[in-house]
Amino acid sequence: xxxxxxxxxxxxxxxxxxxxxxxxxxxxxxxxxxxxxxxxxxxxxxxxxxxxxxxxxxxxxxxxxxxxxxxxxxxxxxxxxxxxxxxxxxxxxxxxxxxxxxxxxxxxxxxxxxxxxxxxxxxxxxxxxxxxxxxxxxxxxxxxxxxxxxxxxxxxxxxxxxxxxxxxxxxxxxxxxxxxxxxxxxxxxxxxxxxxxxxxxxxxxxxxxxxxxxxxxxxxxxxxxxxxxxxxxxxxxxxxxxxxxxxxxxxxxxxxxxxxxxxxxxxxxxxxxxxxxxxxxxxxxxxxxxxxxxxxxxxxxxxxxxxxxxxxxxxxxxxxxxxxxxxxxxxxxxxxxxxxxxxxxxxxxxxxxxxxxxxxxxxxxxxxxxxxxxxxxxxxxxxxxxxxxxxxxxxxxxxxxxxxxxxxxxxxxxxxxxxxxxxxxxxxxxxxxxxxxxxxxxxxxxxxxxxxxxxxxxxxxxxxxxxxxxxxxxxxxxxxxxxxxxxxxxxxxxxxxxxxxxx
Numbered sequence: 001x002x003x004x005x006x007x008x009x010x011x012x013x014x015x016x017x018x019x020x021x022x023x024x025x026x027x028x029x030x031x032x033x034x035x036x037x038x039x040x041x042x043x044x045x046x047x048x049x050x051x052x053x054x055x056x057x058x059x060x061x062x063x064x065x066x067x068x069x070x071x072x073x074x075x076x077x078x079x080x081x082x083x084x085x086x087x088x089x090x091x092x093x094x095x096x097x098x099x100x101x102x103x104x105x106x107x108x109x110x111x112x113x114x115x116x117x118x119x120x121x122x123x124x125x126x127x128x129x130x131x132x133x134x135x136x137x138x139x140x141x142x143x144x145x146x147x148x149x150x151x152x153x154x155x156x157x158x159x160x161x162x163x164x165x166x167x168x169x170x171x172x173x174x175x176x177x178x179x180x181x182x183x184x185x186x187x188x189x190x191x192x193x194x195x196x197x198x199x200x201x202x203x204x205x206x207x208x209x210x211x212x213x214x215x216x217x218x219x220x221x222x223x224x225x226x227x228x229x230x231x232x233x234x235x236x237x238x239x240x241x242x243x244x245x246x247x248x249x250x251x252x253x254x255x256x257x258x259x260x261x262x263x264x265x266x267x268x269x270x271x272x273x274x275x276x277x278x279x280x281x282x283x284x285x286x287x288x289x290x291x292x293x294x295x296x297x298x299x300x301x302x303x304x305x306x307x308x309x310x311x312x313x314x315x316x317x318x319x320x321x322x323x324x325x326x327x328x329x330x331x332x333x334x335x336x337x338x339x340x341x342x343x344x345x346x347x348x349x350x351x352x353x354x355x356x357x358x359x360x361x362x363x364x365x366x367x368x369x370x371x372x373x374x375x376x377x378x379x380x381x382x383x384x385x386x387x388x389x390x391x392x393x394x395x396x397x398x399x400x401x402x403x404x405x406x407x408x409x410x411x412x413x414x415x416x417x418x419x420x421x422x423x424x425x426x427x428x429x430x431x432x433x434x435x436x437x438x439x440x441x442x443x444x445x446x447x448x449x450x451x452x453x454x455x456x457x458x459x460x461x462x463x464x465x466x467x468x469x470x471x472x473x474x475x476x477x478x479x480x481x482x483x484x485x486x487x488x489x490x491x492x493x494x495x496x497x498x499x500x501x502x503x
Contacts, residue, residue, distance in 0.1 A: 013190065014132045018141055020186035022148045024088050025125045027179045028118040029148070031095070032060075033156030036291070037302045038169040045169060048104040058222070059108045063115030064122075065406035066213045069258060070206055072123035072399020076392065079196050080124040080131070085187050087120025092180030098173035123398035130386050130394040131194045135479065136328055142383035143324015147317045157306030165303070197392040205249055205258035212242030217407070220414040228418075263389065263397055268332070268479070271472045272385035273404045275336060278469030279343070279377050280408030282462035285416030286347060289455040292420075293354050297452045299442030311364055315371030316378075323375045324383070332384045336473045339376025344466035346370045351459030356448045387479050412462060419461050423454035 035056065043053050075083045094113035101107035125145065133141045163171040216239030223232045250257040264270045294305040327335055346369035353362055382401065389397045427450035443451055 014141075015144075017132055017191045018129065018144055020183070020190040021084070021125045021128055022145065023179065023183035023186055024084060024091075024121045025145070026148050026152050027176055027183065028091060028121055029152035030156040030159065031091075031114065031118075031176065033152070034160035034163075034172045035060075036287075037157050037160030037306060038164045038172050041164055041169040042107070046101070046104045046107060052104040052108075055108050056104070056111055058218075059112040060115040060118075061406070061410060062214065062217050063112045064118045065115075065217055065403060065410060066210050067116060067119040068123060068403040068406065069209050069396075069399045071119045072127070072396050072402070073201075073258060074120070075124045075127050075398075076197050076394065076396060077201070079193055080127045081187065081191050081193050083120055084124035084128070084191070085184060087117045087124070088180055088183050088187065089117075090114075090120060091117025092176055092184075093117075095173045095176035095180065099170040122402050126382060126386060126398035126401070127394040128191065128194070130389070130398075131391060132192065135387055138387055139327035139380070139383045140321065140324045142379035143321040143327070145379050145382065147320040151313065151317045157309060158303065161301075161303030161306055200255040202250075202253060202256065202258040205246060205253070208242055208246035208249060209258065212239045212246055213403075213407070215239030215242065217410050220410055223414060223418070258396075259400055260393055260396055263393060263400060266388050267475070267477050268384050268388060269386070269397060269401075271476055272381050273401060274472035275340065275377070275469040276381050276385070276401065276405045277408035278465050278472075279340070279381070280405040281412030281415070281465045282343065282347060283412070284409035285412035285462040285465075286350075286459065288413065288416055289354075289420055289458040290350070293452055293455040296443045297354075297356055297448050297455070298360075308360075308363065308367060311368040312371035312374070315368055316374040319372060319375035320379055324379055327380050327383060331476070331478050332380060333474055333476045335376045336380050336384065336476065337470050339373045339380070340466055340470045340473060343370060343373035343377065344463045344470065346373060347459055347466065348463035351456040351463065354456035354459065355452050381473075384476060384479070412465070416458055416461055420454065420458045423457045424451070427451070427454045 039053050039056070042048075042056065046052070071083065071087075091114055094110050094117055097110035098107060098114065101110055129138060129141050129145065159175070160172050163169075163175060215235050219232050219236035219239060223236075226232050247261075250259050250261055291302075291305055294300045294308055295302065298305075300308070323335060346366040349369075350363070350366040353366070385401050386394065386397050428447060442448075
């Protein structure tokens with residue numbers, strides 16, 4: 001009985017197609033980090049408060065996370081190339097709108113549109129990799145994908161600092177216009193149109209998942225802002241109830257479900273989702289106290305603080321393609337669990353040494369270790385999650401996987417923010433530190449030590465959550481193509497032994 005294979009896309013240039021896809025992926029990743037550097041300038045220019053600045057990020061996060069389940073399925077139904085191009089158009093237009101925004105409300109609306117564009121783009125990159133590369137080469141392809149993520153992590157903050165200092169905050173958005181146009185041209189010429197799979201569209205599932213995720217993300221994201229009032233908890237509980245109803249509906253629907261629960265019958269897919277949720281939690285939670293520490297305790301400018309991330313990004317970019325090639329030949333647990341454990345150790349180490357007297361070179365060591373670990377996490381997890389999925393479910397699988405990552409990031413940001421406030425209240429009783437939340441100047445000497453202690457202690461939570469990912473990924477299975485290869489090698493070896501015996 002033959003095993004069904006993924007329909008091969010009509011292209012003799014899969015690596016060029018991958019490069020074209022990486023243009024859009026790179027743009028949305030850069031945009032997730034480039035804005036953070038310019039937030040103080042945006043606040044002054046648009047005459048808003050801290051809450052307004054928070055919503056510049058929150059609006060993007062909400063409209064990015066919520067539609068991912070839907071946009072993955074849209075790629076299956078209408079073709080990932082078409083949906084990817086539509087996402088590029090939406091994202092590029094929204095970027096120009098962001099640059100021309102004359103009020104904080106207008107900027108928040110434009111950022112929300114950007115999030116929709118990003119949600120259209122993200123699942124299609126993974127789905128197309130699954131379609132244009134055979135299973136034995138997907139690890140290497142995902143390695144390139146991981147390299148792009150590493151470079152974007154490096155370029156985003158640095159480019160944000162340079163553009164803001166040289167031309168103004170608007171240019172962190174205007175820079176997306178030429179990139180978006182180039183991405184559209186490259187996609188049109190290099191990315192193949194692949195076979196589609198006609199889907200019935202589960203509108204009840206769309207509503208249940210959209211309302212549930214929106215309520216959950218909003219409650220978690222703005223819980224601290226509203227001091228975790230009763231209605232916030234009601235919103236979170238309501239969101240969880242809606243998501244529970246969504247899962248129940250997916251198990252009962254007679255036509256095609258929005259999220260095929262059969263996806264989770266694949267052990268690697270299920271465990272990879274746990275791993276990426278823990279990593280999303282850690283990275284999102286890590287950046288908040290780390291940037292506060294570098295700028296408010298270390299006295300660094302946003303650009304200098306971004307430079308501290310350079311070793312991490314460079315090491316990820318260099319190692320990701322190497323790790324991708326190794327992943328095609330070794331058991332995924334060997335790489336992924338080890339990398340998640342190294343990440344947990346590095347984050348915990350950074351928390352321990354986050355003190356005013358710590359020299360810069362000593363802080364660079366755990367950050368560099370995070371870069372090494374990331375090369376063994378992002379792309380290997382994505383490749384392992386999707387490698388065994390039927391091609392008809394590639395879009396749905398990518399949508400679920402990316403939604404899991406985003407929800408992990410949202411929870412991580414909110415949870416670490418809450419821990420930060422708790423530890424600041426304990427280390428600096430009676431001292432109001434909220435007025436320093438957006439400052440880029442150094443704190444008074446008398447409160448640097450307790451503030452640094454609070455920031456360091458906040459890093460222990462993401463380090464602990466990463467251990468959940470370590471445990472989960474220990475139980476990953478060897479992918480099918482490796483098992484076939486091992487069987488063939490064993491058969492050859494057996495044949496040689498029998499031949500030798502006969503001789």
